[in-house]
Amino acid sequence: MRESRRETLVILVGLAFLLALPFLAEAAGKGFYVTLFSRILIFALAAVSLDLILGYGGMVSFGHAAFVGVGAYVVGILSWHVFDGSPMMTWPFPVEGTENAFVVWPLAALMGGLFALVIGAISLRTTGISFIMITLAFAQMLFYLAIGLRKYGGEDGIALYNKSQLAPAVDLFDRTTFYYVCLAILAAFLVLCRRLVRSRFGMAVRGSRINERRMKALGFSPYRYKLTAFVISGAGAGLSGALLANAAEFVGPAYMSWQRSGELIVMVVLGGMGTLFGPVAGAAAFVLLEEWLSDLTEHWQVILGPVLLFVVVFARRGIWGWIAGPAREDR
Amino acid sequence: MLETRDLYKHFGGLVATDRVSLSIRQGELHAVIGPNGAGKTTLIAQLAGELRPDGGAILFDGRDVTRMPVQRRAAAGLARSFQITSVFPSFSALANVALAVQAHAGHSFRFWKPAARDGALTGPAREALELVGLGPRADVPAELLSHGEQRQLEIAMALATRPRMLLLDEPMAGMGPAEGASMVDLLGKLKRRYTILLIEHDMDAVFALADWITVLVHGAVIATGSPDEIRSDREVRRAYLGEETA
Amino acid sequence: MNLLLLVEQGLNGLQLGVMLFLMAAGLTLVFGIMDMINLAHGSLYMVGAYLTATLAPLLDSFALAVLVALPLAALVGMAVEVVALRTLYRREHLDQVLATFGLILFFNELVRIVWGPQPIFLKPPPWLAGTVEIIPGVPYPAFRLAIIAVGLAVAVFLYLLITRTRTGMLIRAGASNREMLGALGVDVKRLYTLVFGLGAALAALAGAMAGPILAVQVGMGESVLILTFVVIVIGGLGSVRGAFVGALLVGMVDTLARALLPTVLRTMMPPSQADGLGASLASMTIYILMAAVLAWKPRGLFPAHA
Numbered sequence: 078m079r080e081s082r083r084e085t086l087v088i089l090v091g092l093a094f095l096l097a098l099p100f101l102a103e104a105a106g107k108g109f110y111v112t113l114f115s116r117i118l119i120f121a122l123a124a125v126s127l128d129l130i131l132g133y134g135g136m137v138s139f140g141h142a143a144f145v146g147v148g149a150y151v152v153g154i155l156s157w158h159v160f161d162g163s164p165m166m167t168w169p170f171p172v173e174g175t176e177n178a179f180v181v182w183p184l185a186a187l188m189g190g191l192f193a194l195v196i197g198a199i200s201l202r203t204t205g206i207s208f209i210m211i212t213l214a215f216a217q218m219l220f221y222l223a224i225g226l227r228k229y230g231g232e233d234g235i236a237l238y239n240k241s242q243l244a245p246a247v248d249l250f251d252r253t254t255f256y257y258v259c260l261a262i263l264a265a266f267l268v269l270c271r272r273l274v275r276s277r278f279g280m281a282v283r284g285s286r287i288n289e290r291r292m293k294a295l296g297f298s299p300y301r302y303k304l305t306a307f308v309i310s311g312a313g314a315g316l317s318g319a320l321l322a323n324a325a326e327f328v329g330p331a332y333m334s335w336q337r338s339g340e341l342i343v344m345v346v347l348g349g350m351g352t353l354f355g356p357v358a359g360a361a362a363f364v365l366l367e368e369w370l371s372d373l374t375e376h377w378q379v380i381l382g383p384v385l386l387f388v389v390v391f392a393r394r395g396i397w398g399w400i401a402g403p404a405r406e407d408r
Numbered sequence: 409m410l411e412t413r414d415l416y417k418h419f420g421g422l423v424a425t426d427r428v429s430l431s432i433r434q435g436e437l438h439a440v441i442g443p444n445g446a447g448k449t450t451l452i453a454q455l456a457g458e459l460r461p462d463g464g465a466i467l468f469d470g471r472d473v474t475r476m477p478v479q480r481r482a483a484a485g486l487a488r489s490f491q492i493t494s495v496f497p498s499f500s501a502l503a504n505v506a507l508a509v510q511a512h513a514g515h516s517f518r519f520w521k522p523a524a525r526d527g528a529l530t531g532p533a534r535e536a537l538e539l540v541g542l543g544p545r546a547d548v549p550a551e552l553l554s555h556g557e558q559r560q561l562e563i564a565m566a567l568a569t570r571p572r573m574l575l576l577d578e579p580m581a582g583m584g585p586a587e588g589a590s591m592v593d594l595l596g597k598l599k600r601r602y603t604i605l606l607i608e609h610d611m612d613a614v615f616a617l618a619d620w621i622t623v624l625v626h627g628a629v630i631a632t633g634s635p636d637e638i639r640s641d642r643e644v645r646r647a648y649l650g651e652e653t654a
Numbered sequence: 655m656n657l658l659l660l661v662e663q664g665l666n667g668l669q670l671g672v673m674l675f676l677m678a679a680g681l682t683l684v685f686g687i688m689d690m691i692n693l694a695h696g697s698l699y700m701v702g703a704y705l706t707a708t709l710a711p712l713l714d715s716f717a718l719a720v721l722v723a724l725p726l727a728a729l730v731g732m733a734v735e736v737v738a739l740r741t742l743y744r745r746e747h748l749d750q751v752l753a754t755f756g757l758i759l760f761f762n763e764l765v766r767i768v769w770g771p772q773p774i775f776l777k778p779p780p781w782l783a784g785t786v787e788i789i790p791g792v793p794y795p796a797f798r799l800a801i802i803a804v805g806l807a808v809a810v811f812l813y814l815l816i817t818r819t820r821t822g823m824l825i826r827a828g829a830s831n832r833e834m835l836g837a838l839g840v841d842v843k844r845l846y847t848l849v850f851g852l853g854a855a856l857a858a859l860a861g862a863m864a865g866p867i868l869a870v871q872v873g874m875g876e877s878v879l880i881l882t883f884v885v886i887v888i889g890g891l892g893s894v895r896g897a898f899v900g901a902l903l904v905g906m907v908d909t910l911a912r913a914l915l916p917t918v919l920r921t922m923m924p925p926s927q928a929d930g931l932g933a934s935l936a937s938m939t940i941y942i943l944m945a946a947v948l949a950w951k952p953r954g955l956f957p958a959h960a
Contacts, residue, residue, distance in 0.1 A: 206691045210883040217880045218941040225934030275522040295511040296482035339755045382760030
């Protein structure tokens, strides 16, 4: 698989940096950067999953945060039941609470995918502005649903007393360990996505974005491929939600807010749509920018707003296009 | 192979297709000609499935496809090239045609193997490119191809879907004389192997290639017959040339 | 649940519907004519509320404040259109989403800077502060009745504007085929700005009237915006008639669901559970309605495009 040399170099440098980060941070006495970068990696996972449908599939989904929230709530609800000692449900079959990462994390991804299936099946029957509005509307529906879950904190959410249990040796309370777990998951997901977008399936999805009329004339049914991509994207988002719940030790409806969905889109576009690695850079840029700006002023959003406008209108290729050069589409 | 019966389409008060009945035999190259605005593009859109006719029927290989959506007709073997080039500009010529091959290679729910290295796709794609004369240009992004080459690419993509019949909408549109001549050669090569419905303005090409010609004016068929019959038909001359006699 | 309570909730539904119509009418035209998704429409609603809330004590009159706030809001809207949004018309929807998302952040923060983060209070005018018994035995807040009246009047006004005037004809033509409009030599830019200003004024009116009922606070625009989107999707892009029908439908369904569902559920389960579940289900009802309408008519009830 031929990659442009420059892009490969940038990826390797980035990976080396991320691997070394905890050591660099501790050495500089700024250990909190490890936590910050864990957050970045988690948002990067959500952003990359969004890039699958946004950058490659051309589906402007303004409800992606909903799937992140679903994943987070899976972790949160099952953890709450451990704390409470009661089973989550007894009918049709008993489901006890659990904090086993090998159960809740895949489940979070599964639920993310499932919700994406339902929402996508309806939304993908429309296009353009309607699609954007409908994905937004469904995400809001889930948001209000979460607020209505009074048993699980409602508007205030659930505080988690425990992180997920991965393995006896792997203590997720240790920030460096948690960081590397997130990095490993992100890296694995990126490898998977790389394969995905170059496969026949990926070409079908990308073709539908570039020229759907042509795809139909060739004999493809774009709907089924777009829906599948939507589901995979939802699963990735669900997984990132599970990690987010662990990172924050908290789960709340705000995870599903439309503002969050908007922020995810910003990360993808800022980083570079349709590049997979771009959104990682975009997530980093966004989170760091937010940190930096909020230190400067309480009213940082007044600055962020126009900055976004500027980026969107003028800097189309995003950060990745700037540092790694333009991409060849058919590779 | 393809038959329309009293095909009818109107837009508000305008009748675009006025009870058109066509019959195209297998292996035939059937040309549809007519002045601008005669409704040729509307006709092709209905044949391909992008427009729903208001009346009449379309039969493809004996099956009624009048209500069948575009992708299913394409999957059934009805391939189309567009009047205004419609390809995947950022993909290479090879990737464009490989995608066409992929469309007819079963479902595309294969997630692991890179399509660009899939011989089952690139092999037939290269063959199609060779056939239309784009062999050496396989790795060039479609948007960088010359206009004539893009028209050739359209044909290659249509061929790569292993069609039973081709709907070619002005394949020579915008081509200069040299490119046009090679397109005529190409179409000549394809003639016996495929059933072709050809819409074209270039009269020399039409008369050189067509086995049968239908003339469309204001959405209605005013004449249909062999090239010689059409050439000497009075109505046709009047419609086209606006003169009494020639 | 007796009949009187039902009537009262029905009126509430009508009132919500009418307000949603004010929001939706302008927005659906922007979607339909300019093919532009404008997330910042809610900000105009918020601006209308804040301007009215500020002007009312100054001018010592609610009505006067509204009359001044509307053209001001329209001006703000048109200014935003000319300065920031014009470049977006031909851009992809994604760009429009991001840019208007940036505008929301900007406006919300700007309002927070100028007026502070606390909600401010807007009192209804004294002459509308009481109740009216439109049906004997059902006292209903006069202010809410006024909202319904104003909303219906605006609906009639818009109907006349769109069907009887030349401008209205251009608007309808633009909604069904915008390329044609430019080709016919119409000054499309001016039409767009006009439509945008009209939408802004309507949104501001909705905000001003909502002020006394809901709180005037930062971010108030967004919750109404989502409902507005649902209305437009149900009604069909570009259609004011669709916006009217959709708005009333959504207003009634949402209000009645919230009023009736907990009560209905109480017959089946303990009250606390019924209330919680009822509230959740009620807030989901309009989305289910939207999904159902889309399943039947994917482009909405009255889509404007050919």
